[in-house]
Amino acid sequence: MENSMLQTCTDLIKNAKNIVVLTGAGISTESGIKDFRSQTGIYKMAPEYILSLDYFYNQPKAFYQFAVENLYHPEAQPNKGHEILAKWEEDGKVSHIITQNIDGLHQKAGSINVIEFHGTMKTASCRNCNKVYKTEEMISRLKSIDDFYICNACSTHNEKDRYIKPDVVLFGDTGEWFTMDGFNEIINIIHQADCLLVLGTSLKVTPFSTFPQYGREGTPLVIINKGDSPYDGTENTYVIHDSIGETISKINIGLNPSLL
Structure with a gap:
């Protein structure tokens, strides 16, 4: 410089x-x-649609797998x-x-x-009742419950309304x-x-x-x-x-x- x-x-x-x-x-x-858009960014490994609201709803398990591996860094200082x-x-x-x-x-x-x-990767929230889950809890649920991404604190006719989404702003999403x-x-x-x-x-x-x-x-x-x-x-x-x-x-x- x-x-x-x-x-x-x-x-x-x-x-x-x-x-x-x-x-x-x-x-x-x-x-x-890792960043997203540089020569070595995450988008070299996966297209942007993986970080979209549509992909979250269509492939919640695959979405969480990607998000936990690439977006969650509790060890970072x-x-x-x-x-x-x-x-x-x-x-x-x-x-x-x-x-x-x-x-x-x-x-x-x-x-x-x-x-x-x-937004943040520290928490995730039910799309229906807004119950907040820590990401550590979601990782534990992922390992032990098949439909880990469905909130069990509330009920609606449509299961997708009870999906628990990480509190990050996805493509096609809106945030706070x-x-x-x-x-x-x-x-x-x-x-x-x-x-x-x-x-x-x-x-x-x-x-x-x-x-x-x-x-x-x-x-x-x-x-x-x-x-x-x-x-x-x-x-x-x-x-x-x-x-x-x-x-x-x-x-x-x-x-x-x-x-x-």
Whole structure:
């Protein structure tokens, strides 16, 4: 990375008092979690329809097998990037993290104000009565009950209405934040930011990709991501194509020289 750009981004973050962070798979790959869309991503192994609502309803057992093997990572630990963001939140510099990730690593690192835009793999819920099951319980049911994905806490005429779905947003699905109220809350959070920090996302998947557009005019957009994004080269945008953990660590030292 160029030292001048690193210094510019360090200065922007140093002067900011209300940073809103947008994160994607790139921050979690440094914790050993495979991403989806890169050259080595999960979509090289399976097409997107496996992560669709239709596939979940048509092949619930196969869906769960895939989801548990590829989307659930309870052993994964936060990396430097997660830890520094949590410290910046504790220091009052970061106000919110809005993430595409479903791994819970931001919370594991200590971040509190986290919006999981695409949901979480920690739990699953009955589509009828909304009973919440921990994913560990669903894995146990998978090993011991044939129709493990059918809720036994309620009853409906149609069994599919009682399917227990992981609390992630699938293709063709809607989530907690995919509502008018949810969108408006996110837009309001972004509009109040005095700096937007994007980490590990190409910003090519809607509607998440639209979020930087809701920043106030003149609000700096700092992007740290190994790949390109549609925002690269736009006004008030500062881009570093490098490792998130390494870059954030250098910026953090710039904020706190005593760490040297």
